[in-house]
Amino acid sequence: MTSRFEIRQIEPASQAQMIAASSTTVYTSPAEQRFHLASAKAWVLFRGGHGSPAPILSSYNISSVTRPSNGRYVITFSFSFSGFFYASAIGLGLDGDDPAPSMYARYIGNSSDTFQTQYTIETYDFAGNLKDNIDVALVFYGAV
Amino acid sequence: MSSSSSFLTPAGIVSANPSDVRLARSETQFVSPGNQFYHPSACNTWQVFDGTTASPPKLAQYRSPANATRIATGRYSTTSVANLFPFYYAAVGISGNNTTGNNFVLRLISQAVSGFPQTFFNTVNIAGSLTNAPRLSLIIFGFE
Numbered sequence: 575m576t577s578r579f580e581i582r583q584i585e586p587a588s589q590a591q592m593i594a595a596s597s598t599t600v601y602t603s604p605a606e607q608r609f610h611l612a613s614a615k616a617w618v619l620f621r622g623g624h625g626s627p628a629p630i631l632s633s634y635n636i637s638s639v640t641r642p643s644n645g646r647y648v649i650t651f652s653f654s655f656s657g658f659f660y661a662s663a664i665g666l667g668l669d670g671d672d673p674a675p676s677m678y679a680r681y682i683g684n685s686s687d688t689f690q691t692q693y694t695i696e697t698y699d700f701a702g703n704l705k706d707n708i709d710v711a712l713v714f715y716g717a718v
Numbered sequence: 719m720s721s722s723s724s725f726l727t728p729a730g731i732v733s734a735n736p737s738d739v740r741l742a743r744s745e746t747q748f749v750s751p752g753n754q755f756y757h758p759s760a761c762n763t764w765q766v767f768d769g770t771t772a773s774p775p776k777l778a779q780y781r782s783p784a785n786a787t788r789i790a791t792g793r794y795s796t797t798s799v800a801n802l803f804p805f806y807y808a809a810v811g812i813s814g815n816n817t818t819g820n821n822f823v824l825r826l827i828s829q830a831v832s833g834f835p836q837t838f839f840n841t842v843n844i845a846g847s848l849t850n851a852p853r854l855s856l857i858i859f860g861f862e
Contacts, residue, residue: 604743665808712808
């Protein structure tokens with residue numbers, strides 16, 4: 575039995591190849607891994623109720639977090655999503671173990687130019703009032 | 719005659735070490751499966767467990783070596799596999815159930831414990847009272 579070895583130049587995956595996620599003959603580099611749709615495009619943990627800009631405790635691909643009013647935050651990405659639709663998830667944090675006041679959140683988004691680069695989130699208490707939360711964590715998935 | 723093909727990796731293309739993956743800049747190294755989680759776009763750990771029992775069993779997990787601990791009714795902590803730095807990380811989650819009318823809200827509690835990746839969180843019902851929830855999912859992003 576003989577073996578035939580084929581030496582082939584292996585190229586790094588392009589952004590388009592990472593998004594397509596189908597090639598098995600190119601390699602993923604650290605610089606391009608973020609383009610894969612399985613990769614989070616950005617995440618942030620920031621502190622609410624401390625003025626504007628909101629202090630960022632840890633983040634990835636986040637340019638800034640501003641607080642235009644009580645309970646409302648505008649997150650600016652350091653890149654632009656390719657479309658108006660992307661997935662987000664939130665964690666609302668507390669300091670200490672007091673469960674109250676309980677809060678919920680909603681995001682404000684529509685097909686506007688800024689939604690590809692900015693994301694607005696509001697946090698409320700259960701009485702329906704806008705209220706700052708101590709810690710807010712957000713994660714974003716989508717195509718860039 | 720039978721033959722087989724093999725692909726040789728050209729000299730110069732090396733596996734990115736954890737530091738290179740974390741920096742996410744190199745385009746001349748490849749990301750191995752064993753180091754992919756160091757990339758900031760990849761989550762460090764996730765876990766789903768049943769919060770209705772005193773020692774909540776893991777239902778599924780990625781890099782969450784220990785079971786979650788139920789400290790008290792509606793109060794839990796989890797530990798992931800490695801330290802995150804600089805103490806702060808983005809944690810998002812959701813609590814669920816299969817009973818109509820029981821609404822749970824997941825509250826994450828920020829607490830740095832010497833850099834140890836321990837996350838505390840509460841689940842409360844729609845009235846704001848601490849309540850055990852049957853399905854708890856937690857995803858954590860940070861720098862490892």
